[in-house]
Amino acid sequence: MDRDISTVADGFSFLECPRWHDGRLWVSDFYTHRVVATDGRGAVEEVAEVPGQPAGIGFLPDGRALIASMRDKRLLVRETDGRLTEHADLSGLAPGVLNDMLVDERGRAYVGDFGFDLMAGAPMRDTGLTRVDPDGTATSVAEDLRFPNGMVLLPGGVLVVAETFAGRLTAFDVAEDGSLRDRRVWAAFGEAPDTDDVEQALGALAVGPDGLCSDAEGAIWVADALHARVLRVREGGEVLDEISTGAGVFACMLGGEDGRTLFLCTAPSFAEHERRPAREAELRAVRVEVPRAGLP
Known part of the structure; x- marks a missing residue:
């Protein structure tokens, strides 16, 4: 379905991990090493500078932001005065650079990593999820995931x-103690490619699911990083809606005053050597019918 998509802000390197919080959208701009926040009407504020390259964002129960610092594999806390302090060091658990993250209502952070050197063309390697508890203790809670990326926590305690x-x-x-149980496929978009070659896998994938967000009907919006679209999917894999973005889209987030604005992180490609020197990434927005629910 074609929709009217507006540009909220532009001039970025590569936007990822958008989060709606207290009336603003927070989002990481990888290669300018900034986290920025916008009211969705054009005003943009830099809220953190992360030399190790920011990725996943979440919020502790007291409102402080958690930010994944990709290259040094640390979780940082943005204190109330804007300073960044270390919350946890994941260098002993994460084989690849840190990626997306979900922080639950108790302040437990679930963090993914690349698992291999994607930008150098290394063979694909499975990796897992690390849980970081509010006291900074880090524990491996899942393994054998093929490039874990966006996450949502659905009502009822289901992490996808x-x-x-x-x-x-x-x-x-999600068990009471934060451990993850009863692993299953929530939605499959065809057979998983049987290869460790990135280019071969990209050519075989019908959907490249990247960033996620969930709505009040239990459906999930999926940014398809390979086909310039977002899909609204229900459990089992039925596609309920599709919005063509006209550019690569790598993450999405429901927000706005009524929760019905779908924010889109777009760029011409995801390759670091193309995105680092350019400022072609945009934050776009489109209206949808069903409002936000769940986390993030």
Whole structure:
């Protein structure tokens, strides 16, 4: 379905991990090493500078932001005065640079990593999820995931993570202690490519699920990083809606005053050598019918 898509802000390098919080959208701009926030009407404020390259964003129960610092594999806390302090060091658990993150209502952070050197063309390698508790203790809670990416926490305590290079969404039940149980496929977009070659996998994937967000009907909006579109999907894999973005889209987030604005992180490509020197990424927005629910 074609929709009117507006540009909220532009001039970025590569936007990822958008989060709606307290009336503003927070988003990481990878290669300018900034986290910025916008009211969705054009005003943009730099809220953090992360030399190690920012990725996943979440919020602790007291309102402080958690930010994944990709290259040094640390979680940082943005204190109330704007300073960044270390919350956890994941260098002993994450084989690849840190990626997306979900922070639950208790302040537990679930963090993914690349698992291999994507930008250098290394063979694909499965990796897992790390849980960081509010006291900074880090524990491996899932393994054998093929490039874990965007995550949502649905009502009822179901964590769903995008496995980008497997072309599927994988679900876990979150136990009281924060452990993940009963792994299952929530939605599959065809067979997972049987290869460790990135180019071959990209050519075989029907959908490259990247960033995710969920709505009040239990459906998930999926940014398809390979086909310039976002898909609204229900459990089992039925596609309920599709919006063509006209440019690569790598993350999405429901927000706005009524929760019905779908924000889109777009760029011509995801390759670092193309995006680092350019300022072609945009934050766009489109209106949808069903409002936001769940986390993030």
